[in-house]
Amino acid sequence: MERMPTWADVILTPLISLALAFSISALVILAIGESPAEALKVMVEGALGSSYGWGFTLYYTTNFIFTGLAVMVAYHAGLFNIGGEGQAAMGGLGVALVLLALPWPHWAFALPAAAVGAALFGAAWALIPAWLQARRGSHVVITTIMFNFIAAALLNYVLVNLLRPVGSMDPASASFAPATHLPKLSDMAGALGLEWGENTPVNIAFFIALAACLLVWLLIWRTRLGYEIRAFGKSEPAALYAGISALRITVLAMLVSGGLAGLMAVNNVMGEAERLVLNAVEGAGFIGIAVALMGRNHPFGVLLAALLFGFLYQGGGELALWTTIPRELIVVIQALVILFTGALDNMVRMPLERLFAALRRKGA
Amino acid sequence: MSLMKSLLAGACLTLLPMAALADPALIFDLGGKFDKSFNEAAFNGAERWKAETGGSYKELEMQSEAMREQALRRLAQSGANPIVMTGFAFGEVLNKVAPDYPDTKFVIIDMVVEQPNVQSIVFTEEQGSYLAGVLAAQASKSGTVGFIGGMDIPLIHKFECGYAQGFKAAKPDGKIIVNYTGTTPAAWNDPVKGGELVKAQISQGADVIYAAAGGTGIGVLQAAADAGILSIGVDSNQNHLHPGKVLTSMVKGVDNSVYEAFKAGADVKPGIKVMDLASGGVSVAMDENNKPLITEEMTAAVEAASKAIVGGEIKVHDYMTDNSCPVE
Secondary structure: OOOOOHHHHHHHHHHHHHHHHHHHHHHHHHHOOOOHHHHHHHHHHHHHOOHHHHHHHHHHHHHHHHHHHHHHHHHHOOOOOOOHHHHHHHHHHHHHHHHHHOOOOOHHHHHHHHHHHHHHHHHHHHHHHHHHHHHHOOOHHHHHHHHHHHHHHHHHHHHHHHHOOOOOOOOEOOOOOHHHOOOEHHHHHHHOOOOOOOOOOOEOHHHHHHHHHHHHHHHHHHOHHHHHHHHHHHOHHHHHHOOOOHHHHHHHHHHHHHHHHHHHHHHHHHHHHOOOEOOOOOOHHHHHHHHHHHOOOOHHHHHHHHHHHHHHHHHHHHHHHHOOOOHHHHHHHHHHHHHHHHHOHHHHHHHHHHHHHHHHHHHO | OHHHHHHHHHHHHHHHHHHHOOOOEEEEOOOOOOOOOHHHHHHHHHHHHHHHHOOOOEEEEOOOHHHHHHHHHHHHHOOOOOEEEEOHHHHHHHHHHHHHOOOOOEEEEOOOOOOOOEEEEEEOHHHHHHHHHHHHHHHOOOOEEEEEEEEOOHHHHHHHHHHHHHHHHHOOOOEEEEEEEEOOHHHHHOHHHHHHHHHHHHHOOOOEEEEEOOOHHHHHHHHHHHHOOEEEEEEOOOHHHOOOOEEEEEEEOHHHHHHHHHHHHHHOOOEEEEEOOOOOOEEEOOOOOOHHHOOHHHHHHHHHHHHHHHHOOOOOOOHHHHOOOOOO
16 A cells, blocks of 8 residues: 555544544534534634633643653553553642642742652552563553552542541642642733733643653654664564563653653642642543544644644533533544544545545556 | 734624623532432522523533532633532632632532632531431331431531431430441442442341432432332432332422522622521421321421420530531
């Protein structure tokens, strides 16, 4: 089979998949007696029509960049890390422990420490499945997904029994000290004299996410470790023959992956909630899988896909608020996007490839 | 550039009609709108206001703990006023959000939040539960009754403690079996586990079971009705769920509170509002569904107890004042 031009591979295919997903969503919305055009308008206006909407869209985007990058790095090593959910939750615990343990004088000191805590806890949570995979052959898909449940149960225990302040009924940690609150993008805009995104949660972690995209790109395509990860992912026997240690690459790739997932907590726990609550991850770990697949496992693609899912998340919330379309349907729309861009990718790709091959023959 | 400007202006214009709305709003906590209990009582109050005034209101159902702040901010941003929320779990979030929207009035049920634009509505559940305990003591043949709580928090211990006090006052040598469904908000919506707990309590001899567990209570009432024992509903009047099988319901006037907050609109008075037995904030439900179960002695006992509570001769201990209960 001849290859398609790159632009068709990275732009046309996802766009067609998206269009298919949206048209089927439109049919579903029609079927329950609502107007798809109206729904789209509410979503676009709610997510992109004001700086307020953008503030939330970018906040979700930040979450999805971290989890998307996490899935991506593991994928390059041929590992399917479905444990982003649990790793991000543990990252939250790391952030909370760091911020509650010491009286931080300023967020600029607290941020690196909290980020290290988040990455360490996330990475540690990925370490055990990685080791089990490399040494015992327990499949990482099974173990990481089981670790999600263990993380949820562990957080439950910690929040109810250990971190809950005396006298509080809510299973959540105490609020972090005001000095550790991260600057919001709206504050930064305010410092420049602009009024942008008042009362929205998007914060400095967004820039950390952008930097993470760049660093992951450097790691995968510009370092020796990245080369080893890719070689191992492409062909394990060939990598072994070349003297690459399976144990080392599996563990290192999963550590980076878990660390990235854990870093998400800097955004949602430290930046937004400013305390640790139950279910703080809100499914971002799983959305990261779709983001990585749709972004074709490239940091720039992950960034764009995260933006799309940020839009879907925020627009979906607006849909629930302003229309009678139930929230469950928004999950259906998200699922359709995941289905078409991830699982049914070849359904669009193969006819396209044939089409381009036919065009080329005609041209020749 | 000018195109950009006109686009922006257009976006602003289309947003304006939304912002101009001063509709009230209601946020349901985890457990869902149709839990036939706490949240549904709030929904009924809002619906009554809608039917009477022809107004409209915004509503949101929480799907996860992390969404609370965004939901609250979104509604405040949209100009909704007042914003009513059900459940203690909003306390911390509201404390953080309320100062950002000084012109919006917030009403929180079951929790006290001290902010100048917040009205906190709390109920004296211990008094209503006391009456439920009195009734349970009269109806129980085995002398053993059960209590099934939702999430294990002081608020629900308050129900349990009031119930125990009423029961022990009428039957000093009786026994109470207590179980909680869980330690997280998911415990409000686990009817299967509620049903399992009923079976466990029946095997220990309980023949009247009081459920203070939100949506989980539906499973408790169902399992009790299936096993042929009596149950006591909570928050809403749940007597009709299994006519002749539900002894009574400890009704909290959540519907009235929501109705009154909506009616007052932006003029809701900030501060703490205590809804007690005397003001009709809590009561035990008597209707045609449980009429065959209620004997004259029961009616007399309940009336005597409520008179004594209102008059101050019986002081029902509130668990939350010192996190302890005088009876076990």
